[in-house]
Amino acid sequence: MSPKQSEHVRLFIPGPVEVREEILEAQAEWMIGHRSSAFAELYARLQPKLQQTFYTTNPVYIYTSSGTGVWESASRCAVRDDRKILHLTCGAFSERWAEVSQLNGKQVDVLAVEWGQANRPEQLAEALHRSEYDAVAVVMNETSTGVMNPVAEYAEILKDYPDTLFLVDVVSCYAGVKIPTDEWGIDVCLTSTQKAFALPPGMAFGAVSPAVLERAKQVTNRGYYFDVLEIDRHHQKNNTPATPPIALMYAADRQLDDILAEGLENRFARHLKMQQMTHEWVRRAGFELFSEEGYHSPTVTNVRNTRGIDVSALNSFLKKRGMMISNGYGKLKDKAFRIAHMGDIQPEHLEELFAAMDEFLAQEG
Numbered sequence: 001m002s003p004k005q006s007e008h009v010r011l012f013i014p015g016p017v018e019v020r021e022e023i024l025e026a027q028a029e030w031m032i033g034h035r036s037s038a039f040a041e042l043y044a045r046l047q048p049k050l051q052q053t054f055y056t057t058n059p060v061y062i063y064t065s066s067g068t069g070v071w072e073s074a075s076r077c078a079v080r081d082d083r084k085i086l087h088l089t090c091g092a093f094s095e096r097w098a099e100v101s102q103l104n105g106k107q108v109d110v111l112a113v114e115w116g117q118a119n120r121p122e123q124l125a126e127a128l129h130r131s132e133y134d135a136v137a138v139v140m141n142e143t144s145t146g147v148m149n150p151v152a153e154y155a156e157i158l159k160d161y162p163d164t165l166f167l168v169d170v171v172s173c174y175a176g177v178k179i180p181t182d183e184w185g186i187d188v189c190l191t192s193t194q195k196a197f198a199l200p201p202g203m204a205f206g207a208v209s210p211a212v213l214e215r216a217k218q219v220t221n222r223g224y225y226f227d228v229l230e231i232d233r234h235h236q237k238n239n240t241p242a243t244p245p246i247a248l249m250y251a252a253d254r255q256l257d258d259i260l261a262e263g264l265e266n267r268f269a270r271h272l273k274m275q276q277m278t279h280e281w282v283r284r285a286g287f288e289l290f291s292e293e294g295y296h297s298p299t300v301t302n303v304r305n306t307r308g309i310d311v312s313a314l315n316s317f318l319k320k321r322g323m324m325i326s327n328g329y330g331k332l333k334d335k336a337f338r339i340a341h342m343g344d345i346q347p348e349h350l351e352e353l354f355a356a357m358d359e360f361l362a363q364e365g
């Protein structure tokens with residue numbers, strides 16, 4: 001018997017995503033003091049599993065914030081006051097990160113493409129040739145458009161610029177596609193819990209390279225809460241500067257075990273399969289993909305609403321069947337809708353969703 005008060009609605013929205021009952025229950029452990037040895041053990045137990053899933057030997061810090069907090073931390077600590085950061089933008093999240101850098105007093109250059117397109121490696125190469133940057137920031141999987149950027153290609157270019165730190169947001173694709181943090185030379189690789197990680201919201205992770213710590217020492221105003229030097233000092237003792245979300249750490253401990261038990265390669269394959277299923281449905285139902293060919297996200301599909309359906313009516317219909325998808329983000333509202341197939345969503349869940357969506361479309365005529 002589930003003790004929950006509300007009806008279960010399976011979320012096919014790109015965050016917060018569906019969280020399995022086992023994970024919700026893992027949070028219900030007794031609390032421990034965060035300065036106790038039991039906590040240090042929990043913290044230490046998470047590390048190798050986080051490093052394995054990020055494909056890194058760098059420490060993976062735990063942030064008591066959503067992913068936005070790690071944006072702030074990265075923007076603030078990786079860029080000196082009189083230097084610049086280059087943001088590649090292609091949608092709402094990458095644009096907002098650029099704004100975060102600006103609001104933290106950094107000098108920001110932006111390389112933008114139309115929503116639905118991927119950022120061009122050639123543009124990055126040109127920009128780096130023209131000007132010097134302390135850091136380049138990119139969103140690997142732009143959740144608002146359903147585009148996955150060619151981060152491997154950016155990484156290749158950045159190999160010629162060792163003083164330019166590489167900051168990558170993998171919030172909506174972590175563990176859904178391989179992200180070889182060290183091989184790509186990523187200096188800050190960040191994600192939050194409520195998207196591809198498939199945990200409740202409230203915590204974030206950042207795999208941070210030693211070069212970022214060195215850079216941070218040259219930044220005068222790092223603040224406190226998101227200062228990587230302060231975070232690292234506590235990390236050395238398997239601890240955090242302020243009280244962490246212990247319940248979420250229990251959940252992460254369980255989820256990382258489950259991710260590794262599934263096998264990372266199997267998990268990536270499952271996401272690709274769900275992407276294929278979704279693309280097939282899109283074609284079959286007479287819609288089009290919003291994202292540019294060759295750059296479709298494996299974890300979230302943005303569907304151009306070419307049939308002009310009432311997206312809210314579709315969601316009301318789905319809700320009665322215990323499911324929910326997402327309307328288009330911001331300016332794409334009603335012009336597109338999004339189906340998230342990330343985290344612990346399984347192919348059979350998608351079959352159920354598509355059957356219901358077909359039923360809705362049939363009654364619409």
Ligand SMILES: *Cc1c(COP(=O)(O)O)cnc(C)c1O
Pocket residue numbers: 015066067068069093139141142143144169170171172192193195
């Ligand atoms: C949701 C999202 C964010 C913001 O993360 P929060 O955890 O909500 O702060 C950042 N980047 C991407 C790509 C996202 O999808």
